[in-house]
Amino acid sequence: MAVYTDVDDEELIAFLATYDLGSLLSCKGIAEGVENSNFFLHTSRGNFILTLYEKRVAEQDVPFFLQLMEHLAARGLNCPQPVRNSAGQALGRLAGRPAAIVTFLDGYSVHHPEAAHCARLGEALAKLHLAGADFPASRVNALSVGGWRPLFAPFAARADEVAPALGETVAAELDRLEREWPRGLPRGVIHADLFPDNVFFIGEEISGLIDFYFACTDALAYDLAICLNAWCFDAQGGYDAAKGRALLGSYRRLRPLETAEIDQFPLLARGAALRFLLTRFVDWLDVPEGALVRPKDPLEYLARLRFHQAVSRAADYGLDA
Amino acid sequence: MAVYTDVDDEELIAFLATYDLGSLLSCKGIAEGVENSNFFLHTSRGNFILTLYEKRVAEQDVPFFLQLMEHLAARGLNCPQPVRNSAGQALGRLAGRPAAIVTFLDGYSVHHPEAAHCARLGEALAKLHLAGADFPASRVNALSVGGWRPLFAPFAARADEVAPALGETVAAELDRLEREWPRGLPRGVIHADLFPDNVFFIGEEISGLIDFYFACTDALAYDLAICLNAWCFDAQGGYDAAKGRALLGSYRRLRPLETAEIDQFPLLARGAALRFLLTRFVDWLDVPEGALVRPKDPLEYLARLRFHQAVSRAADYGLDA
Numbered sequence: 324m325a326v327y328t329d330v331d332d333e334e335l336i337a338f339l340a341t342y343d344l345g346s347l348l349s350c351k352g353i354a355e356g357v358e359n360s361n362f363f364l365h366t367s368r369g370n371f372i373l374t375l376y377e378k379r380v381a382e383q384d385v386p387f388f389l390q391l392m393e394h395l396a397a398r399g400l401n402c403p404q405p406v407r408n409s410a411g412q413a414l415g416r417l418a419g420r421p422a423a424i425v426t427f428l429d430g431y432s433v434h435h436p437e438a439a440h441c442a443r444l445g446e447a448l449a450k451l452h453l454a455g456a457d458f459p460a461s462r463v464n465a466l467s468v469g470g471w472r473p474l475f476a477p478f479a480a481r482a483d484e485v486a487p488a489l490g491e492t493v494a495a496e497l498d499r500l501e502r503e504w505p506r507g508l509p510r511g512v513i514h515a516d517l518f519p520d521n522v523f524f525i526g527e528e529i530s531g532l533i534d535f536y537f538a539c540t541d542a543l544a545y546d547l548a549i550c551l552n553a554w555c556f557d558a559q560g561g562y563d564a565a566k567g568r569a570l571l572g573s574y575r576r577l578r579p580l581e582t583a584e585i586d587q588f589p590l591l592a593r594g595a596a597l598r599f600l601l602t603r604f605v606d607w608l609d610v611p612e613g614a615l616v617r618p619k620d621p622l623e624y625l626a627r628l629r630f631h632q633a634v635s636r637a638a639d640y641g642l643d644a
Numbered sequence: 645m646a647v648y649t650d651v652d653d654e655e656l657i658a659f660l661a662t663y664d665l666g667s668l669l670s671c672k673g674i675a676e677g678v679e680n681s682n683f684f685l686h687t688s689r690g691n692f693i694l695t696l697y698e699k700r701v702a703e704q705d706v707p708f709f710l711q712l713m714e715h716l717a718a719r720g721l722n723c724p725q726p727v728r729n730s731a732g733q734a735l736g737r738l739a740g741r742p743a744a745i746v747t748f749l750d751g752y753s754v755h756h757p758e759a760a761h762c763a764r765l766g767e768a769l770a771k772l773h774l775a776g777a778d779f780p781a782s783r784v785n786a787l788s789v790g791g792w793r794p795l796f797a798p799f800a801a802r803a804d805e806v807a808p809a810l811g812e813t814v815a816a817e818l819d820r821l822e823r824e825w826p827r828g829l830p831r832g833v834i835h836a837d838l839f840p841d842n843v844f845f846i847g848e849e850i851s852g853l854i855d856f857y858f859a860c861t862d863a864l865a866y867d868l869a870i871c872l873n874a875w876c877f878d879a880q881g882g883y884d885a886a887k888g889r890a891l892l893g894s895y896r897r898l899r900p901l902e903t904a905e906i907d908q909f910p911l912l913a914r915g916a917a918l919r920f921l922l923t924r925f926v927d928w929l930d931v932p933e934g935a936l937v938r939p940k941d942p943l944e945y946l947a948r949l950r951f952h953q954a955v956s957r958a959a960d961y962g963l964d965a
Contacts, residue, residue, distance in 0.1 A: 348750040352675035354647040429669040
């Protein structure tokens with residue numbers, strides 16, 4: 324939860340005057356999102372979200388994210404749609420930071436996803452990948468295999484503060500994944516962070532996807548492996564096969580998987596677990612001053628990693644060739 | 645800023661089902677308020693605020709606050725109005741805490757109030773006092789003169805960590821105020837925390853007052869002294885006479901001050917400064933674990949207290965008999 328930047332009312336009114344959104348009625352900081360400062364914005368034209376991009380999001384990447392949301396929304400995917408100002412720009416500046424206004428998306432996160440939610444997620448992820456197929460821009464995934472060792476290195480000596488033998492486990496996993504990481508799988512735009520927080524439901528149906536600020540160009544099946552990690556395990560690291568089958572089955576009905584994607588899925592799942600283990604581990608040791616962020620437990624992802632290490636083939640997830 | 649409690653979507657849906665508010669569309673934690681957890685709630689019937697009362701608010705006091713808001717709203721004061729559930733109750737339970745839904749109030753806090761804002765504030769405070777005159781319930785002000793010494797005592801030994809000679813200054817001030825604190829001034833319901841955060845404007849006009857969770861029964865002029873402290877000083881502790889005159893003048897046009905209130909005003913202003921100095925001082929030294937609250941600087945109120953100590957009569961604030 325986070326609001327890193329206080330927005331002055333006079334500055335906000337001046338900023339809003341550059342849009343065709345009517346007058347300011349209300350603006351409240353939202354205790355969600357850890358990368359940016361988000362505000363619920365009510366104007367005489369309706370409800371919106373105002374986002375200030377904080378230092379964890381590189382300013383030069385913001386146009387990619389905004390263009391992607393516009394592209395996906397234009398293809399019928401429910402996601403926040405950037406509002407352009409009177410000069411036709413989706414990106415402005417407010418309180419010294421890059422800032423954008425997007426449409427407000429109804430829906431709420433499901434705290435205890437069931438298999439039925441995972442099935443809806445699989446469809447939504449496949450639709451996202453299909454809608455993104457003709458997106459012209461690309462963005463390197465800085466948090467893919469090449470980024471993991473540099474992320475870990477500065478904190479490696481402190482790994483065992485977090486869990487016994489964590490340093491050794493990560494080092495061995497890095498060696499293995501760097502050697503065997505699959506290349507040549509179908510690629511495209513991936514969300515890369517489609518956790519339950521970022522998927523809104525109303526009742527049984529998905530009302531939209533949010534938070535595209537890790538989106539990048541990478542193997543589509545890797546995005547599916549991230550979702551499997553995020554949605555299909557219990558807090559103790561136990562795999563829920565019914566949820567996994569629901570996710571994977573509904574995904575491949577809309578976007579059939581190639582044989583290579585199925586064969587490599589266990590490795591992608593290990594990589595996805597390691598990626599979140601590493602970023603949570605670093606956040607755990609390196610809480611930025613004044614961030615008001617409660618770091619997430621990295622050990623949940625250590626348990627998932629251990630599960631994946633014991634898997635020998637995709638069928639163990641219920642993913643048959 | 646605070647959300648202390650996470651609300652599960654299933655629990656929230658069950659809670660909402662006890663109201664006639666339609667179905668859940670969105671619920672987002674708001675990074676405002678330090679006493680309670682607040683959520684922006686969007687249902688098929690509109691926008692609301694959901695409040696979970698955390699341990700800093702005594703559960704037995706919550707009905708007082710809710711009844712007061714109903715009373716004031718019924719008399720035309722713009723403030724959040726509690727929504728009663730199907731059983732006619734304004735107070736329920738959610739996530740193990742007392743919980744209430746109130747109407748959403750448009751408006752935004754002014755970061756840099758000018759004299760014109762202070763004039764509107766004076767009118768709104770007088771209207772609040774007049775509208776509360778026939779409110780039947782009462783609540784002791786635990787943060788009035790009798791509460792200050794017990795609040796300070798456990799931390800007195802650490803006072804000089806915060807500012808040189810702070811312990812001595814507070815001890816002398818406590819002695820003086822306990823001896824001379826005015827009794828017998830006109831009393832009634834006071835807001836007791838009407839800082840700029842709790843006063844919403846749209847343009848030049850006040851759209852409403854919020855956060856009645858310090859409201860209590862006390863000297864009305866003490867509420868005015870709190871506002872003077874909160875609105876009419878700069879960050880360095882300098883008194884802004886134009887703002888003070890605007891506040892005091894507009895208040896007394898709607899609710900004329902008695903001679904005793906004017907005579908005692910400098911002492912009330914000292915007390916108000918000491919009250920916020922003390923609570924900020926305690927919060928500074930005693931940040932609750934996991935609260936995600938950035939404590940406010942107590943020294944702003946030390947500077948105000950020193951200003952008031954140098955004042956000899958109400959006319960020094962622009963408050964003439």
